[in-house]
Amino acid sequence: MTIRIFRPLRVRDFRLLWSGMTISALGDGIYTVALAWQVYDLSNTPTALSVVGVAWFLPQVASVLLAGVIADRVDRRLLMIFADVLRAIAIGVLGVLSVAGELRLWHVWVLVALYGIGNSFFYPAYTALVPQVVSKELLVEAAALRQFVRPLTMRVAGPALGGAIVAGLGAGAAFLIDAASFGASIAALLLMTARPVIRAEGKTMGSVLGDMRDGVRYVLSQRWLSMTLLAVTFAMIFFLGPVFVLMPFVVKNHLQGGAGGLGLVFAAGGVGALVSSLVMAQRGLPRRPLVVVYVAWALAAFALVGYAEADDLWEAVLVSALSVGALVAGQIVWEALLQRCVPSEYLGRVASVDSFVSSGLVPLSLAITGPIAGALGALVTLRWAGVIAGAILLGFLVVLSAATALQPRPDPGRA
Structure with missing residues (x-):
């Protein structure tokens, strides 16, 4: 094979x-x-x-x-x-x-x-x-x-x-x-x-701000793209802070894992990423790629609930492997989908918007996680963060399904 x-x-x-x-x-x-x-x-x-x-x-x-x-x-x-x-x-x-x-x-x-x-x-x-x-x-x-x-x-x-x-x-x-x-x-x-870069015939290079606006217009013209970026924007607010701040807190204080235990949880995530990469490469692009992206990312979000419900360190290790594996599976398909369906002349700008959305909300998510956990408790915050982030992604999936926008068309100019 x-x-x-x-x-x-x-x-x-x-x-x-x-x-x-x-x-x-x-x-x-x-x-x-x-x-x-x-x-x-x-x-x-x-x-x-x-x-x-x-x-x-x-x-x-x-x-x-x-x-x-x-x-x-x-x-x-x-x-x-x-x-x-x-x-x-x-x-x-x-x-x-x-x-x-x-x-x-x-x-x-x-x-x-x-x-x-x-x-x-x-x-x-x-x-x-x-x-x-x-x-x-x-x-x-x-x-x-x-x-x-x-x-x-x-x-x-x-x-x-x-x-x-x-x-x-x-x-x-x-x-x-x-x-x-x-x-x-x-x-x-x-x-x-x-x-x-090969630009479309007859299209001249405009100003930097003009090209930015042109890139935003392209994103908004593609419902599958704009809706997914919007879904990720909302979901990341509830996901990033809890996974970065509260997961280590739970391992240390509720599971008594110590530094070695936390390292094991992180390492398990790495193993999940490796296995996911191998599996996705073997399968190739799924028949309904956007559905796979949403479901995989929703599973990663719901895994926050698993951290909150874990009673032993090995359960958190398993959750980490599954969560990071699902996150990476969705990321692989999403990256390939962008590269396959977005015209080359727009791909740099679309990739930058994608990067901005996925990382630009880190400060906000980190800032609100501590006070909310202080008021509700770390475990309750983890549970609700996972439920809300996962529900946001599945909700957007349903909306896209109703709008028949789940099958983005490949760029005809792609070799």
């Missing part, structure tokens, strides 16, 4: 793209450990790390829509090189200052902000470039391969390697190794064939 997930690697340019991204993702896993350790070394308070998180996150969200416009104007490969150069410089300077003993907390704020801006330019460009590199028959496998490698590099191998490097050589050395990993990604992108 052929393992379908590896089929896109037969394409030379995708092999280069994926290899560079994988090495870079391994560096990102190293970076997350080094950053936390470095910040606590500079200021041993949780508030300091929170401020660094805001400095990293807000510029990334603020610049992602602009990144989508640029991704639809230039060779996406060149935009990704720019993003990698920016991130390499930011983390390289961070490493040099750390090794020299000259690093201050305000340096970290500025440099992680530049790193976040680099992230915002890289991912819309990547999403839009993949359909230019592989045929539409390989889009599901390409998305699955990306989701397969992320937990391995960013949740397992990267953090483990980062911990060893920080312990043996210091956080500065870890930052420099991460900066070098972007060099591998840049080299791979330079070896790829140039692929300029």
